[in-house]
Amino acid sequence: MKCRSDLRASCLFAALSFGIGCSSDSEAPPESGDAPQCEVVEAEQVPASAAHEVGCPDLAYDTDPPSGGPHYQDWAAFQTYTFPVPHGFLVHSLEHGAIVFWYNCPEGCAAEVARAQAVLDAQPVDPLCSGRGTNRRAILTPSPTLGSRWAASSWGWTLTADCFDESAFGAFYAAHYAQGPENFCSPGVVVTPALCP
Numbered sequence: 597m598k599c600r601s602d603l604r605a606s607c608l609f610a611a612l613s614f615g616i617g618c619s620s621d622s623e624a625p626p627e628s629g630d631a632p633q634c635e636v637v638e639a640e641q642v643p644a645s646a647a648h649e650v651g652c653p654d655l656a657y658d659t660d661p662p663s664g665g666p667h668y669q670d671w672a673a674f675q676t677y678t679f680p681v682p683h684g685f686l687v688h689s690l691e692h693g694a695i696v697f698w699y700n701c702p703e704g705c706a707a708e709v710a711r712a713q714a715v716l717d718a719q720p721v722d723p724l725c726s727g728r729g730t731n732r733r734a735i736l737t738p739s740p741t742l743g744s745r746w747a748a749s750s751w752g753w754t755l756t757a758d759c760f761d762e763s764a765f766g767a768f769y770a771a772h773y774a775q776g777p778e779n780f781c782s783p784g785v786v787v788t789p790a791l792c793p
Contacts, residue, residue, distance in 0.1 A: 641658065689733070691777060751775060
């Protein structure tokens with residue numbers, strides 16, 4: 597496993613590539629001065645499996661958030677969800693090259709969620725998604741079991757953070773987008789809370 601704990605150098609790259617700033621979240625406590633800093637860790641997590649499971653069974657994953665592994669036969673549609681999506685759908689989306697932004701804010705973090713949405717909306721349009729009802733393979737979802745406040749995952753990689761850092765998440769997206777073993781953009785299932793009872 598390869599880990600990187602300091603992604604501050606990616607700020608300039610993300611700012612130049614995606615037109616996003618290097619400011620940190622005002623909802624997080626500052627470490628020094630007026631500029632709060634997120635504690636960010638990126639790690640390579642090679643999945644041991646890519647098995648398809650029938651139905652909606654409970655699945656265990658080696659990483660938090662999941663970065664691959666067994667998953668449901670259907671994948672989640674590439675969109676923003678306001679409720680937790682079962683991991684089996686999301687992991688299948690990762691297999692198709694998606695990036696998932698996850699958050700766990702029991703007290704609410706609407707400003708951070710809006711900033712995460714803005715980062716996703718600023719990403720380039722994926723030509724493989726043209727005419728398929730989405731501009732890119734990206735998902736934003738709450739996850740009450742997430743061990744950190746914020747996270748991102750792709751197939752084989754995770755990023756965790758204690759606040760939302762535009763530069764780190766934008767750089768993660770740019771580095772790992774469309775890197776799944778099944779790299780295509782076909783519409784997935786629009787997950788609803790009732791889909792897996």
